[in-house]
Amino acid sequence: MRSNLPPQISRLVLAFSIFIILFLVARHFLSPASFGKYGHYRADVLGEIEKTEIHYAGQKAFYECHQDVQDLKSQDVHAEIHCETCHGPGQKHISSGEAADILKPSGREFCGSCHALNAAKPKGTIAQVDLKKHNIEKNCIECHNPHQPWALLK
Amino acid sequence: MEPLYQNLYEALGHVQGYIFPNEIDLQWGILIVVYPFITGLVAGAFILASLERVFNVKILKSTYQLALLTALSFLLVATLPLISHLSQPQRAYEIMITPHSSSAMAIFGFVYLWYLMVVLLLEIWFDYRHSMVVWSNEKTGAMRWVYRILTLGVNDISPRTVSWDRKLGYIITIVGIPSAFILHGYVGFIFGSIKANPWWSTPLMPIIFLFSAMVSGISMVMLIYMVINYFRKQSIKVEVLDSIGKFLFFVLILDFTLEALDQIHRIYVAEESFEIIQLLVSGKLYLTLFVSQGLIGTLIPLITLAFLQFYKGKIRLRKSLYFIVGILVLIGVYSMRWNVVIGGQLFSKSFSGFTSFKVGLIGIDGTLMAAFWLLLPFGILAFLLWLLPPWKMVEAEE
């Protein structure tokens, strides 16, 4: 049976077929490996994100060396507060063992970030203090051991 | 990096009310204003061309090829502002390789490809094939081969084959009209589907974009017709302008109606975002919305076009008025894109405040870059008009 397709159509079908095949080949080579395994994303990225460097070590990591502080802290109102809440990220300190690699915060401003008087703080959650009036000359930790705040030093 | 932070610190000083901390910087800038403007011109120019072909509007015959080539020039540039605004442009190919089917942006890559290859290029090819075969026989040297390649080797110009050109071109035009609607409607959908942004989120968005696109495309073709004929020292036929002007008039009325409907609905329903949007529209967006888009871009052209429907007097005056209307409409449509894109990002998603926007002159997101993308299509059009001159086309013998 003689094809009575006009030459335009046969030529265009050929041209488009070549284009589509080239596109599919490019797609095959350019698609990243592991794409689509769990969903429309590169499954390998989950492993890559897991390898992100950790800066906060987590509460339990400090018990090994500082159990004494933990014992002290657990008897007073700061019992539930994790070490790194005040001391900042501690992973570096754990790796190196150096005191310089972790914060030892002090100063009224620092304690005030939690304890300064503010009408927005829910009542009963935390002891609030008017920093403009309460022992203005002193540093908080002169009287309050941060690990045992109510065992006042004076 | 320092200048980036400097600008942001400055912007921090201009914040009004409360914005979410991450919202200080606008994510989509002037390039994303330019992009829907360009695709709008494509859709509009194509639909004008289709009017001649499908509805046999004979008077527009002289603008048919011009409209198609204008559409192609702008279409070739359309994706460039998008790719240049990406912060990882070298990865742009990923949209075609692993498109996320739920993302309107990803689907657009294929809508664009379809429109470029199956609609626009094919329609131009079918229309020009006969002339290109003749030119490939007439010319010598490199140009002979250029036209040979463009014909894709289909050199048969027998009456039967040429009649197929016409039939197939007609089919492509029919397919092309909804394709053009989808091409630019999709851009509207990209904004309209963002439920997080109440300025964008409306089912009317694709339709509003489409009608303002048609308005801009028609105006652009009208202006190009006048400018090309002026430079070629050909007469600018006022009947052609009257015909284009009539379509422009009616589409502009529809466009205005749709935009008004969107705003009236918004005002009447007064949802949670209403108060902040009211502040936006009466404040930061006042000039670009009421003056630029509304007055200059819509109202004055509407009144002028209405006048021109009845006034058939001084030809020179009418031509000048059409020219001015064309420019004003383009200003209006550009302002509309600005109002949608920039306006939608000026207010916070907390509905409690505003950030500010300053367009730089240089840099990838600057005015110069935007101007470049807007002017490049004209350069391409000049090239296409040299390569495929509509006035030198060879009519096939029947």
Add this chain to the structure above:
Amino acid sequence: MGTVKMSSSRRKFLKTAAMLAGATVGYTWLKSSNFLLYGAEPKDKSLPWYGIGIDIEKCIGCGNCAKACKKENDVPLEPFYFRNWVEQYTVKNDGSVDIVSPNGGIDGFVQRVPDDDIFKSFFVPKMCNHCAKSPCEQVCPVGATFLSPEGLVLIDEKYCIGCRYCVQACPYGCRFIHPVKKVANKCTFCYHRVKKGLDPACMEVCPTGARIYGNLRDPGSNIVKYLKEHTTHVLRPNLNTGSKLYYNALSSEVR
């Protein structure tokens, strides 16, 4: 030259077969692309499906969560990039609402409105809601942001093209473009920590226990207990994002 006529029964058969084939292909394509059948189903039931709880009645606005997040995840310290932040709402006696978040709350808050003018005031920590029907995941054109098998919305920094569509789509404002990496960035729920059994940094440092999280599938987990014991709200419920961040005592002023 005539054309061969097909018998009508054979034509009918072919038509039905084609329709069935098309429907099967269409359905499998739709199902796999999650396009219309939206609403993520956790596939691997052995993994936890994380939910988050923030108790506004316990938040004291210390800003430790916002500070720790930046330190843990190398987020630039400039006040324009936050994976999480704290807002302070002050509803005044005249009915107006004052909302502030100075540097995301990292440096804490200073009371600006005198006590006499305050009707009520409270802090609201914000973070990524890790939506089960995430609009940011829906709009990503390349698949650079996705819902992990644990129900966390993550970003593939090597694949993101920086189109910023996701930033536009997030109703909570928790995404930004990293100024150095030049890709989208947001709370990862410290994925690198939770996979090792550690708490996310923001949870680690909260002094009042206002932030909790857990496995929504485990009836004994603290998040499930929290949901049972409190009246919880999500932000922007009308947008149907499937937010898994449940607030206790969320006041009507909060957006």
